Amino acid sequence: MNSDSGRQVARRKPLVRLKALLVVLAAGATGCGGIVTKPLPAPARTVVPELHRVGGDVSKLAGQPIPALISHSFKRKAEEMVVRVRNVNCEGIATGTGFAIDKTTLVTNRHVLAGASELDVSTWDGHDLNVSTADVGALVDLGVADVDGNLPAVATAYANPSQRERITVVGFPLGGPLTFSTGQIIDFVNGTNLGIPGRVMRMTANVEPGSSGSPVIDSKGRVVGIVYAIETATGYGLAIPLGTLKTLIHAGGFVDVPPCGSE
Amino acid sequence: VIVLLCVAVVALLGVAGWLGFATRTNEHRALAWQARAHLLKADRSRLERVLVLRSQTLNNVIDQLNAVTAKLKTSRGALSQSQNDVTNLETRQRELANEKAQLEDQQRALNDVASNYVTCSGDLIQLLDDFANGYDTSYSFSVAETDCRTAGDSMTGYQSSFPAG
Numbered sequence: 346m347n348s349d350s351g352r353q354v355a356r357r358k359p360l361v362r363l364k365a366l367l368v369v370l371a372a373g374a375t376g377c378g379g380i381v382t383k384p385l386p387a388p389a390r391t392v393v394p395e396l397h398r399v400g401g402d403v404s405k406l407a408g409q410p411i412p413a414l415i416s417h418s419f420k421r422k423a424e425e426m427v428v429r430v431r432n433v434n435c436e437g438i439a440t441g442t443g444f445a446i447d448k449t450t451l452v453t454n455r456h457v458l459a460g461a462s463e464l465d466v467s468t469w470d471g472h473d474l475n476v477s478t479a480d481v482g483a484l485v486d487l488g489v490a491d492v493d494g495n496l497p498a499v500a501t502a503y504a505n506p507s508q509r510e511r512i513t514v515v516g517f518p519l520g521g522p523l524t525f526s527t528g529q530i531i532d533f534v535n536g537t538n539l540g541i542p543g544r545v546m547r548m549t550a551n552v553e554p555g556s557s558g559s560p561v562i563d564s565k566g567r568v569v570g571i572v573y574a575i576e577t578a579t580g581y582g583l584a585i586p587l588g589t590l591k592t593l594i595h596a597g598g599f600v601d602v603p604p605c606g607s608e
Numbered sequence: 609v610i611v612l613l614c615v616a617v618v619a620l621l622g623v624a625g626w627l628g629f630a631t632r633t634n635e636h637r638a639l640a641w642q643a644r645a646h647l648l649k650a651d652r653s654r655l656e657r658v659l660v661l662r663s664q665t666l667n668n669v670i671d672q673l674n675a676v677t678a679k680l681k682t683s684r685g686a687l688s689q690s691q692n693d694v695t696n697l698e699t700r701q702r703e704l705a706n707e708k709a710q711l712e713d714q715q716r717a718l719n720d721v722a723s724n725y726v727t728c729s730g731d732l733i734q735l736l737d738d739f740a741n742g743y744d745t746s747y748s749f750s751v752a753e754t755d756c757r758t759a760g761d762s763m764t765g766y767q768s769s770f771p772a773g
Contacts, residue, residue, distance in 0.1 A: 391656035394663045397670040403677045406684070429709055431716070437765065438716045465712070470698075471705030520713060522706040 419566045420525065424469040425498035429517045430457050430490075430558065431465040435605035440520035442559040444568065445496035450489060453558030454573050455481035458488035460605035466492055469523055480599035484542060486573045487590060488558075489599065500560060503567035504588040506546070508532055514550040514572055514582065516559030526551040530569075531581060536589070539574065543589035546570045552582030714770050721766045724759035731755045 430453055432439045441457030443466070451466065458464065464476040479490040506512070507530070514526045528550025536545035548561065552575050561570035561584045570584035585593075731752035738745045 391653070391660065393656065393659050394667060396663060397667045397674075399670050400674045400677050402681055403673055406677055406680050409684075411684075411687070431709070431713065433716055437720055437762075438713055440713065467705065467709055469705060470701050471708050517709075520709070522702065 419562075422498050422566060423513070423515045423525070423560075423562055424523055426496070426500045427469065427515045427517075427523065427560065428474070428496065429467045429520075429523075431467075431520075432457060432459075432461045433463040433465070434460040435462065436460070440517060440555050441557045442516035442555065442572075443490070444515075444558070444560040445499050446489075446502075447499055448495045449493075450491055451496060452571065453488050453490070454571065455486045455488045456573075457558045458490065458602050460607065461602060462605065464490060466490070468497055470497075479602050481602055482593060483598055483600045484596060485585065485590065485593040486540065487571065487585065487594070488602070500568040501566065502587050503563060503565070503569050504586070504591065506530055506563055506569035506586065510569075511564050512548055512550060512569065513562045514548075514552060514556060514559050514584075515562060516556040516572065518551075518553035518555045520555045526556075528582070533586065536585075539576070539583055541573075541585055541589065541593075543593060544586055545589070546584040546586045547576065547579075547581045548584060550582050556582070717766050717769060721759065721762045724755065724762045728752065728756035728759040 426445045428443045428445070428451055430441045430443045430451075432441065439457070441453055443451040443453035443457070445451050458479050458481055461479070464479060466474045466476055468474070474492040474494050474496070476490045477493050479488060481488040510530045512528055512530055514528070515523065516526075517523055518526075528548050531547040531549060533544045533546055536543050539545050546561065546569075550561070552559075552572055556572050557574070559572040560568040561572060563569050568587065570586045571590065572582055572584045574583045575581070576583050731748065735745055735748040735752045738748045
């Protein structure tokens with residue numbers, strides 16, 4: 346019994362040793378203590394601020410142009426270049442219109458300046474300018490006057506307007522306030538019977554006494570003629586086209602303003 | 609049995625070797641991932657700081673933009689009001705310029721009328737003097753009559769030209 350049990354112990358010993366070896370090997374193989382088990386720290390929370398709202402007016406206002414305080418329109422330029430002319434003569438006073446062709450020179454009709462013992466010029470805003478010298482056309486109903494001081498705006502001229510073109514007459518009819526009278530060029534006729542040696546422009550724009558010397562302005566703001574009369578038969582306004590004017594000025598030149606009662 | 613045991617031992621040794629190798633590899637990978645995680649965490653923190661700063665800057669800009677827009681809106685309102693004022697003033701200026709011109713015209717005409725009446729008055733005084741002195745008054749009467757008629761005509765002309773004044 347004892348010898349059997351001693352033999353069994355002797356047989357068991359290698360098995361025990363083998364088991365122990367396997368355990369050691371397994372423990373070594375699994376790398377106990379070498380595995381990374383340390384956890385990462387939790388990230389700190391960062392609070393990102395909420396974005397503010399862009400106002401609804403920003404895009405609306407950004408797209409809108411800033412309006413100009415002072416208008417530079419056709420109308421503004423027209424009223425600035427036109428002046429009211431008062432003729433004080435032996436028969437009383439008469440009024441007409443003129444317009445600036447440079448900073449100190451204005452153009453009007455001869456009959457607006459004729460017989461004047463005193464000429465007064467005032468701008469659209471009520472400023473008065475002294476007339477230093479005045480002359481009138483020898484052959485045509487045209488007058489020019491130089492003023493002391495500056496005229497507010499200068500006209501741009503155009504010599505070749507066409508029929509049916511839209512025009513505006515700017516002036517002081519009946520010596521009243523500045524008015525804009527719109528119309529159309531009807532035609533260009535021989536002016537011999539209308540007191541002008543050359544072509545005359547007829548137009549539908551309203552013309553009254555006091556409109557004499559008013560510029561006839563086309564749709565682009567250019568002066569194309571000068572009002573000088575009304576055709577009594579038709580009531581049409583008559584104007585001297587700038588082309589005729591240039592020819593007549595070169596042909597006849599200018600003379601002194603005729604004295605009162607001579608015309 | 610011994611042979612079987614030896615085979616088993618060899619097999620176990622193989623498995624243990626393979627497990628050891630796999631464990632080492634995993635450990636290296638884990639360390640690499642950990643290092644990468646640290647880097648990413650640092651990057652994330654940096655980016656979050658940048659995001660906070662950018663958000664604050666953007667909010668400042670938005671606040672300024674909103675303030676400028678409010679000012680612009682106010683300025684546009686004021687400009688619009690100014691434009692209306694300028695337009696109204698210009699209209700009034702035109703009216704006043706016209707009234708001034710009309711008054712000057714009237715003044716000029718009245719001067720003529722007054723001058724004619726002064727002449728008429730002088731002629732009448734002369735007529736009275738001639739009459740008082742017993743002189744022939746026909747000439748002075750004729751002159752006075754003409755000049756006073758001229759004065760009357762000028763007054764009529766004035767009244768027709770300026771019915772209100």
